[in-house]
Amino acid sequence: MTVGEGEYVTIVGPNGAGKSTAMKSVLGLTTYMDGSIALNGEDIAGTDTNTVVSKGVSYVPQSDNLFSTMTVRENLLMGAYSLEEVPEDRLREVLDRFPILEERQMQRAGTMSGGQQQMIAMGCALMVDPDVLLLDEPSAGLAPDLVVDMFDKIDEINDAGTAILMVEQNAKEALRRCDRGYVLVNGENAYEGPGTELLNDQEVRERFLGG
Numbered sequence: 173m174t175v176g177e178g179e180y181v182t183i184v185g186p187n188g189a190g191k192s193t194a195m196k197s198v199l200g201l202t203t204y205m206d207g208s209i210a211l212n213g214e215d216i217a218g219t220d221t222n223t224v225v226s227k228g229v230s231y232v233p234q235s236d237n238l239f240s241t242m243t244v245r246e247n248l249l250m251g252a253y254s255l256e257e258v259p260e261d262r263l264r265e266v267l268d269r270f271p272i273l274e275e276r277q278m279q280r281a282g283t284m285s286g287g288q289q290q291m292i293a294m295g296c297a298l299m300v301d302p303d304v305l306l307l308d309e310p311s312a313g314l315a316p317d318l319v320v321d322m323f324d325k326i327d328e329i330n331d332a333g334t335a336i337l338m339v340e341q342n343a344k345e346a347l348r349r350c351d352r353g354y355v356l357v358n359g360e361n362a363y364e365g366p367g368t369e370l371l372n373d374q375e376v377r378e379r380f381l382g383g
């Protein structure tokens with residue numbers, strides 16, 4: 173799989189295909205037996221997570237992606253934990269990107285709605301101003317109208333220049349929004365191509381998109 177500069181790439185596929193594992197492998201959060209991982213041409217296989225983040229890759233896990241007893245502001249500052257200094261201007265940019273987080277800065281993260289919690293997690297990941305943002309099922313568990321808001325937010329982040337690699341169960345919407353997509357099956361790329369091409373491919377539709 174590749175993600176180009178500023179590109180928006182989606183991975184879809186059945187449960188257990190290895191989508192989350194692929195992301196965790198990039199971040200050094202799991203072990204793997206084969207394959208290679210490169211960032212800007214540099215081999216980063218086996219690199220520890222902090223170093224991968226410092227090289228411009230950030231990640232929002234599917235669950236357990238925030239500190240529920242800490243405030244929104246504290247959570248965002250934790251996103252910058254790996255940096256030597258808390259970048260005040262970056263905090264400002266993240267709060268501007270998510271106005272609800274600015275309003276609720278002093279609220280405990282665990283008391284906020286599912287959609288808002290997902291925004292906190294995304295805000296945390298953006299604190300390091302990543303070149304590539306990895307998102308594992310950002311729309312999981314959200315009400316349909318919030319799903320649209322979430323995808324709009326991701327579009328905005330991508331439009332601002334951050335490349336996106338996103339795993340999504342909401343496959344049709346994800347493929348509609350992205351530049352390119354992969355359909356992962358049993359740990360292998362079964363199909364790949366521009367999102368709209370996959371969306372219109374009859375075989376992909378029948379096998380993975382519910383017709």
Ligand SMILES: Nc1ncnc2c1ncn2[C@@H]1O[C@H](COP(=O)(O)OP(=O)(O)OP(=O)(O)O)[C@@H](O)[C@H]1O
Pocket residue numbers: 185186187188189190191192193194358359
């Ligand atoms: N290439 C692989 N080789 C061996 N085991 C793998 C591989 N990819 C994934 N697995 C194992 O398969 C299981 C499911 O993988 P993973 O959670 O990445 O799937 P997923 O596509 O993200 O599924 P879900 O949609 O349910 O989250 C995990 O236990 C993982 O360790």
